[in-house]
Amino acid sequence: MDNQLLPVLLLLLLGVSGLCGQRQGPEGPSEELPEESPGEEVPKEDGILLLSNHTLSLALQEHPALMVEFYAPWCGHCKALAPEYSKAAALLAAESAGVMLAKVDGPAEPELTKEFGVEGYPTLKFFQNGNRTHPEEYTGPQKAEGIAEWLRRRVGPSAIRLEDEEGVQALMDTRDIVVIGFFQNLQEQNMATFLALAKDALDMTFGFTDRPQLFHKFGLTKDTVVLFKKFDEGRADFLVDDELGLDMGDLSRFLVTHSMHLVTEFNSQTSPKIFAARILNHLLLFVNQTLPQHRELLADFREAAPPFRGQVLFVMVDVAADNGHVLQYFGLKAEEAPTLRLVNIETTKKYAPTGRTPITAASVTAFCHAVFHGEVKPYFLSQEVPPDWDQRPVKTLVGKNFEKVAFDETKNVFVKFYAPWCSHCREMAPVWEALAEKYKDHEDIVIAELDSTANELEAFAVGGYPTLKFFPAGPDRKVIEYKSTRDLETFSKFLDSGGDLPEEPAVSSPEPQANSTLGPKEEL
Incomplete structure (x- = not known):
């Protein structure tokens, strides 16, 4: 047979019509693939792509490094992040860093929020090389430079390779804190661990070398990570264990400890x-x-x-x-x-x-x-006991009268631990007042509250607001934490049963505490 006829025969056998617009399977044509208009452009605002379920695939094809913020128009944390996110986009664009920033209106795109497991706003995810299935969760700072630096260390090297003394000195001249890994073999796991840690330690600059003359220059004979600083001791060495290798947790703790001023x-x-x-x-x-x-x-x-x-x-x-x-x-x-x-x-x-x-x-x-050595006992803050602490339906507790009231063997005491600035506490206040009014004539039931920002207790610490605890009558100092619905009916059932109620999800969670990363998210 003429070899020139083979391609034609193969196309006929495969069925040319099955190759256009549809996938031919053993049971006939499959569902049509989504089409994208030729030359379609994803809309932008302030240099940030505005994505939808339809355009995310297109953005992943066009941008090998893509950061996507899932936000909600009503989300206060998202509004606070917005200007920093825009500044980060501008910084990276000016540097031609090869990273594109994007946004998705989460409530308007439920399919995407479900696909990527978005449970609160803002949520930021980083996509590389068009991989849609395994984005990296953003855990960095919420300021523009921090966002930009987090991304730089993912698309570029997280540490600089150093070849000579001039390169080391140039790096040390630019920063107050520089971390240099001295590794005799750059192909070993120790090097990979070092680079992985450098990706997230954004407040330090990292370098590495395998040059013998640099080992000699800094008096080293074994693999060592050295923190150089322009204050206090000037230098701190972390020796890599010959048998166990470089442990990321140990090195991280070492760098945090020694990067702090005395x-x-x-x-x-x-x-x-x-x-x-x-x-x-x-x-x-x-x-x-x-x-x-x-x-x-x-x-x-x-x-x-x-x-x-x-x-x-x-x-x-x-x-x-x-x-x-x-x-x-x-x-x-x-x-x-x-x-x-x-x-x-x-x-x-x-x-x-x-x-x-x-x-x-x-x-x-x-x-x-x-x-x-236990020679000094801790002290606990307490306000003075108000003269009228027991005159209202809701009794006022402070550190100085808490033990006497809460652990009174003849009383069932229900206490709200609150903070004056806590919005959840303020929202719950009318219900708590109504509960106290309802039980004010029950001599064995006390409804009380304690300002945990001004009063501390030796018995336990309060970690979130409001926290509700029930102290049933009796000599055994029993404490039951209330974790059910916060309404008058459920509170009443709880008290009437002597503190016995099946656990249910609380209506509102403790007031979120600020942190140094992206900060609290607003739940869906």
Whole structure:
């Protein structure tokens, strides 16, 4: 047979009509594929693509690196993010970074929110190489430069390869903190672990090298990650374990610990890093920076810090600055400075020195050791008991009268722990008042409330607002946390049953706490 006829015969056997617009299967034509208009363009606003279920596929084809924000027009967190998201888009466009930013109106595109498991707004997902099935969840900052840097480290190298001393010096000259990985073999897993960590440590600049002359220059003979900094000790070395290799968690903790100043001044810029440092004990020195005698104390405070690095974070709080909320948290007044406080941010227990010991390096060290050896007892904030605390249907509890009222063996006590600024607490207030009014003539039932921002309890800590706890009568100090529907009918059933009610989803969750990443999401 003439070879030139073979292609024609093959096309006839396959059925040319089955190759256009439809897929031919064993059971006949399949459903038609969605068509896209030739030359169709995805709409833009402020340099950001506005996507729909129809245009997402087109955007993924055109942009190998695509960040998509799922938002809701009514979402307050989305509105706060919008200008930063636009600035990030402009930054990346100016750099020709090869990343496109996009938005999807989640409520208007239910198919997409279902496909990508969007449960709240804003939700950001990063797509690479047209892969629609496994986008990466965005976990970075909510500021423009942070968003841009997070994306840069995904489309480009997360660390710079260094070949000589000039390259190392040039990198160190540009930043206060530089992390350099010295690896004898760049193909081993240690290198991959280092680069993976560098993708998310956005506040540090990373480099790496395998050059023997650079090992020699910095006095190294084994694989080591070195943190160089323009303050305090100047350098900290993390030696890679020969047998176990480089552990990302251990290295991350090391970098966070050693990138902090020995003493960090508390302000709006440093507070996110302070709380993200994963150092549980914070020692705070309260001083008035306008007074020379107070400023002189910082030298002694800093002198005491090095032996506690990684165990205690040393923080200076200027009472003359806008730090009233910090003073309130510790129950302090500005005129009490200079003074020390130590807090464990996991247990929220606070400690104060006994007496008015002068603040020196020796006294600071002694105070820390005394706390860790159990020689100093924690203190708990409490307001004074109001004279009319029991005159209203809702009784007012404070730290000083809580134990006596809540654990009264003859009473069933139902307590709302609230914060004055909590919107959920304010919404629930009328129902709580109605409940107290309903049971005001029941001598064995007490409906009460406690402001947890001004009163602390030794028995337990309150983590969200409002928190509802029931203390049934009896000698065993039993505590039942209420987690059911927050309405008058269900509250009444709960009380009438003596605190026995099947658990149901709560109507509203505790007030979300701000964090240093993207921040809280508004639920669907």
